[in-house]
Amino acid sequence: MENCYWPILNHADEPPWLLPPTSAADDRAASASRSHSEAEKRRRDRINAQLSTLRKLIPKSEKMDKAALLGHVVDHVKEQRQRAKEVSKSSSMPSENDEVVVDQIQDGSEQIKASICCDDRPELFAEIGSALKSLEATIVEADITSLGGRIRANFVISAASSSAASHIKMALTRLLISSGSGYGVRSKRQRFFYPTPR
Amino acid sequence: MENCYWPILNHADEPPWLLPPTSAADDRAASASRSHSEAEKRRRDRINAQLSTLRKLIPKSEKMDKAALLGHVVDHVKEQRQRAKEVSKSSSMPSENDEVVVDQIQDGSEQIKASICCDDRPELFAEIGSALKSLEATIVEADITSLGGRIRANFVISAASSSAASHIKMALTRLLISSGSGYGVRSKRQRFFYPTPR
DNA sequence: AACGACACGTGATTC
């Protein structure tokens, strides 16, 4: 800034006697200014390096300005969050509470999502199968996870009847009741899944 | 920049007659400079806005400088990528090929991961259960998914014996063979999971 | 010319 006292046409290749007198204070100031701008450049480089690795991680992010890139990064993070949440929802660990959830995926769709969580027992799969068969429902997809004597089963079911959802819910609820409501008297027959030790 | 011809002590509150003469060219230049700096500020604001929303998404990112924040963002994205990859590995859809995979989670650990992929049939679970019971192995965790008459079952098994892993692999392989190698003659008994229509 | 995006150097602030 002090150099602004001299005209801007003052190029570095001009004769030295045209340059301003140099004091010790000027030297210190110049040195400080230089290290300052160098440090600032290092900072910019660090930021831009991270920006560039982000560009490699995000698809189609070449040819995007910084703001757009960061915008897509936030979208990407939010999408991944949502995915993870839905995965842990649809294929979750069995909980402590018995429950049956049935709902139409879309209105007019014959796809139905059904879920049951209850104590494990060896006949359960067969019972569910025969129940759904009597309802003329087809199991398109099944995902069953068991832990500690409890079991959670998620189904994607295809059914022609429009009232199938409520029938399925009734049938599964009946299975759940016949499982849990033994006045504490459970079947003595061997479970397929054993309780986890410790 | 042209203003640099005047001393920097030229404050705004000084008498106007000390100010440089104003030409139409100067006016245009000043206006351009102003809109330029305003546009640049808008750009900075867009970038910083995204940075700020990223800060809300990343935990513990308050009090982090921009470079550190972006660094943690890349880590976060990579971690989520890895998580998603491992989830789709551990709980995968059944494949076309029969297979049995068994391996110790760690040396000296009694935790064993076992996986079987084959055609679905109603007695399969019971067979696996009795096979593992005869090996004194305990099913700690089970995850079974079925699609299109095929089934994939992933287990986490706890077994005391050090040779349990190979025994488990033999037992599961035997089940797989008794399932597929019927010279095309499959059990006529009703499957629990039906093949998906169309 | 005019606008948008970038890098640069600098003043201000904080520790």
Next chain:
DNA sequence: TGAATCACGTGTCGT
């Protein structure tokens, strides 16, 4: 005090 971070205005390049 120096070191580190930020916002700002400006120079520059490409469209």
